[in-house]
Amino acid sequence: MAKTVLIVEDDNNIADLLRLYLEKEGYEVSIAPDGLKGVKQFRELQPALVLLDVMLPGMDGWGVCRTIRAESKTPIIMLTAKSETEDKVQGLKTGADDYITKPFEMKEVLARIEAVLRRSGIEPEKASRKLVFDKLVIDMDAFELTVDGKKIPTPPKEMELLYHLASTPNRVYTRNQLLDEVWGFDYFGDTRTVDVHVKRLREKLEGVSDQWELKTVWSVGYKFEVAGR
Amino acid sequence: MAKTVLIVEDDNNIADLLRLYLEKEGYEVSIAPDGLKGVKQFRELQPALVLLDVMLPGMDGWGVCRTIRAESKTPIIMLTAKSETEDKVQGLKTGADDYITKPFEMKEVLARIEAVLRRSGIEPEKASRKLVFDKLVIDMDAFELTVDGKKIPTPPKEMELLYHLASTPNRVYTRNQLLDEVWGFDYFGDTRTVDVHVKRLREKLEGVSDQWELKTVWSVGYKFEVAGR
DNA sequence: TTTTGGGTGAACAATTTGTAAAAACGAAGG
DNA sequence: CCTTCGTTTTTACAAATTGTTCACCCAAAA
16 A cells, blocks of 8 residues: 655656656655645645645745644655755744755655654655666665675665666666656756766676666667566 | 563474574563473463463463463463464464464564564563674663673764664665654754764774674765674 | 767766864753 | 863865766667
8 A cells, every 4th residue: 555645846847756756666646736736635635745845836835834734744845945944944833844955866855755754653665675686686775786696886876877777677768867867857967977877887787697688779778678577 | 671471382493592582672581391381380470471382292282371361361372383274263262362373483473472462451572772783782771882892981872873773784874864863853953963973983883893884875874784684 | 881879998077975173062060 | 150071063174986078989770
């Protein structure tokens, strides 16, 4: 039984990105584009948690927060642009359980969601962040890559890239998709960056198994191809 | 005041294994190798709970169960080899509170013990806030850190941080998670605070054992890494 | 063969962490 | 209320690690 997360956010890019990640982690996700719709959806869905942008058309985040808080104890995490102490104070006064400053990393968002759910006594969705393929273990809880039984020291970006590709085997991602989803929506850089990371991953994974492969799809992007699935 | 668990079990291996685990959890443990001794010890000790093997020399498990039930409501968990419905029915008829099928995992046994105690209205022994690793004892009840047999005076924040990390070995925590979970979600401060505490802990734990280590995960956070788990 | 996209190594840039030292804080006692 | 002492937090800078770009060459499509 998946927990539902309600995202109240008017920026589509951010909302979609959040949805993508949360769904991958096993949450049910719903998006509301403004404050009023946020409150409405909140009442309908009774989500386990609300991710709430501060800057919103119509009713702003603080208003939504107060409204929700008036009728429920559902955990609320605010998304704010500034990291001003002022905001944090206001957030706590208005009843938010935590707040995250943009730009944020997915890692952080997931960690905070888990922490808040745990604090609220709700069991966090314990989607194990661990993928196992023949001779390959990608463990994002320990942040460890195990190849053929041996731990291979692997930098964070490579881990995240591999995890991302491998969590949807056989699906092709364009470089831009990967930059959005792994590097973050606010990243502006050369797409060749992806190539280099893929290359370094390939060095680590070379000739380990014939069950899977980091494959190039010419003129499209990359995929983690798994035999027989 | 530790709760006592009486184990009635003729197989020494199993009995000792159970004892080991239960003692680590803070229970007092007594072992009886056959049914008659089981009943005798039960009367003497008045344990909070009985773990009872079905296959026993002398009086079998059912007999012991009936005898105990005739004179007390003390919770009884049966250990049975088969998972036959027959056994289950018999068990419930004879008054057992739960039953566990061999081979069992310790985690499961502990969970059931707690569940049964809770159901019986008896407070389950609250998880002892004491962690033991090779040469390292983190005792949050006494608020003491013992390294290689020697007590090391350690300030509270360091104790809590270490305890938190060590209670989920190998799991990476981000600095923000640690601030949330150790310092409190309403803490206003710099993430580097964590670094400094980690550094001080490392000074205390330096070169003590190669079984564990306070490890940095670059760009992510810290973890308490334990070999071979 | 031409054109476009990808692989690769290495230089360079950026980020993150270790660390020492100073400042701030807080409880206990005067 | 002030002082003191141990603890915690902040700060600043050096060191380590990782991320990015670039140029050149090769491979794949057309």
